[in-house]
Amino acid sequence: MTERIIRLRKQSTQTRPFISDERALLVTRFYQNNEAENVSIPVKRALTFKYILENKYICINDGELIVGERGPAPQAAPTYPEICVHSQEDLEILHSREKVPFTSEPKTRKVYADIIAPYWKGKAIRDKMFNELPEAWKNAYHAGVFTEFKEQRAPGHTVLDDKIYRKGMNDFITEIQMQQKKLDFKNDSDSINKNEQLKAMSIAAEALIMFANRHAIELDKLANAEKVDIRKAELAEMAGICRYVPANAPRTFHEALQYYWFVHIGVITEVNPWDSFNPGRLDQHFLSFYQKEIADGSLTYEKAKELLQAFWIKFNNHPAPPKIGVTAKESNTYTDFTLINLGGVKADGSNAVNELTYLILDVIEEMRLLQPGTMVQVSKKNPDQYLRRFLKIIKTGYGQPSVFNTDAIIQEMLRVGKSIEDARNGGASGCVETGAFGKEAYILTGYFNIPKVLEITLNNGFDPGTKKTIGLQTGDPASFKTFEELMAAFDNQLNHFIEIKIKGNNIIDRIYAHEMPVPFLSVLIDDCILKGKDYHDGGARYNTSYIQGVGLGSISDELTALKYHVFDKKTINMTGLLEALANDFVDYEEFRKELLENTPKYGNDDDYADDIMRMVFGMFFQAIDGKPTARGGVHRVNLLPTTCHVYFGSVIGAMPDGRKAEKPLSEGISPVQGVDRKGPTSVLKSASKIDHIRTGGTLLNQKFTPAFLSNDEGIEDLKNLIRGYFRLDGHHIQFNVVSADTLRKAKRNPENYRDLIVRVAGYSDYFVDLTEELQDEIIARTEHQQG
């Protein structure tokens, strides 16, 4: 790392995120003036965007190579009052909460109290949503059956392809004008709407050029005042770059990076989309610039690396917008889920790993930043050398990059009718979600609490948490003669809540489509210009709405326990079991032990439990897959939790797998914490029994100790695990190399860490099975390796 990168990195990591009122004030001021009153909604949104970019403070940090901040300074978090208004209480919670706080000055809070909140109260999307959503939806939401991604943040969730490296904003404006000329006002009744959409897109594209020019002016000023010759020249060069891009297609590596960054700032300023924005396949998009300049000598490996590191810091400067309430619980992190994709295959299906892939991996290894998130796509066509390289980063315990199966992702996209080129040029974003980059709106609509549905089924439609009947009366479970009867009741209940969720999704889709178009994002995603349609209104080539299932491991074990003990072995009767659950197993410890220890569990490659997992997955899939959305797209499933498995667990009482009330659910598609006792290959085998190809992404976590990965053999073992799992169509795997702290916890509470494998001088074993002495030795060694 160069001296300035060290300095900028320090500024980025040591500044605490804080609330900035800049954007909220500008939006409020613009909405209050006349200009906003007399135009169509899309144009109004474009003019709002322009107004912010015209008036916001231009922040250029000392020594920077890539410029542009969403707020007035690094770690400033703006708010989006047109979507979600923050009350004084919200600001106080954000300021003082222990995890993921956002500080706010008293004068900032006063601005919210006096100006922002009074104007937006009742007008914000969130207020409109809660006004329109039916009572059944609200009941399920408050019970924790599902969450709603769009209550505080806009739907966004998309990734860019390579188009901006081929076209400047001026080229997009030309395209937009051509589409406007083609409009047939005489025969197409919708052409007036299309014209407004296109007009708005054009205004937004122009606004970004203007925003870059403001940076150029500022950079010129700084260059004039600069004493050091090298920096003076650098600032002047940067001013030149900002005058050239984004107006025109980039010519150099530096221009390409700066262009993307302006676009990124544009997207996350227009609204607060989930998963911010994402450049996608970085090692593909920048390769031609890199190769050309390396060849003609205008760029070196070191200079390219410094530019990429400067680029990395820009992502880290931008925490996710502040989240409150349920939204904070489901995704409690500063990470805004930009997920850089590396490797995979090219449009022609050939191996895409190249020299830039390795350079970017060097950058990831050195930067060790929370953001941007990074992932590696692995195709059977990628060389083993590439896997060994990224595993060396993973083994340092940084949790990045996560590992994805390109060949499965392509099949997932082909299954739902995307073209082979779009599939190969795509990848995964956010946590694990599959998408066709630059061409798809693939929107997460909320997490779905699958075990909660069983709890409600076991209570015949009544929710013990909110003390309300919110589900169908599917019958008294004690009256069920067979497991099939129980499953039929569960299936009915599941479909009931999915229907409520989908209805809600469609209401919310309409609100965003009508009230909150995103003309700037629409410029970037095919085929919004071509269709003259907004991104939020089905303008993209592909339109997908995901419902993210949570607690697959938990629900599988719960139903397995019921089948095994109540219906097959008849060791426990339903009435007794329900009583034990109602009492949270207090005075039923023996009972609980039986459920925990003498019951088949998902994650052990045991078909008794895994078949039930398959059955539940099938029901979830059937209930959702292909159901139409109000944007003209379809619903699909995926299986990921972020931090929602903790929240969802907190709203469920004791369950038949032996889980006590309020404890977290299993996360992703991982087994329930600690029940997998047969090693990683068994977990991978169980997980591969999910039909991953029918999902839009699944998330699997595996824990290893650093000692396991301390030598080349450990790296080789992991490489082979990945190759094996991916041959079975596994979608994603993430290796958590555990810390000494975790090992200490495992020593204190062995029951929660039964699956933890450690590598001891040539032998592998379960950590909890080792003598205290040996545990201490491994803890000490782990500390040593990480220190």
Add this chain to the structure above:
Amino acid sequence: MSVNGVIFNIQRFSVNDGPGIRTTVFMKGCHLGCGWCHNPEGRLFPPFGLNNEVIGRTVETEELFTEIEKDRVFYEESGGGVTFSGGEPLAQPEFLKRILKKCSESGIPAAIDTSGYAHKTLFKQILPFTGLFLYDIKLADPVQHLKYTGVSNTEILENLDFLLNKDANVIIRIPMIPEITATGDNIGSIIKLLGKYPVKPEINLLPFHKIAENKYKKFGIINIMAGIKKLPETEMQEYRNLFESNGFKTKIGG
């Protein structure tokens, strides 16, 4: 007809008992009584109960094969397979032959982790179905061998001679027990003993550690190694260098 065997553990994702990712099947019963044994609960032949826990169970060939086959995809990706360990796998000859044949027919490479203490006929019979022998050489001197393991090494060395002359794939494993096997004299004799073969087998030096201490406590077996410390890293390296300088490919650990 299925033949039953007695096993006491099946360990999947076993990465230290031969190449790649493996499933290790621990077969019950062993005629030796080494004080440093890592699996003392596997020495007795029949299953036995202790503190509500039964050690060992009877399995049919088919049932065991179903378990072995579960990780086939990982064996194929990693060049791994199944390893029969113990106890002593050769102490259940009929069962071993059957399961080895089944694995061989199904294309799953098999390794055998053995003390070498068995009839030569048995080695002849299993050789066509066994891809790799992890062959323990503990002590070169027959008297010492008798003293520490309960049996003489004459037969063990004859069997090794047979395998090496047949060009079988053999890795020699030496448990490095301070003051017993890890002595200059013993290691020198082993080098001499193995030096006479035209193709020198690979050597694995297995560090002694206390991983099995809990088992000794749990099963109430007298642990004569209780006071013994593991060999210092530097000394292990020296032994490794000694083997290497005599032309043996050598690594520490399995």
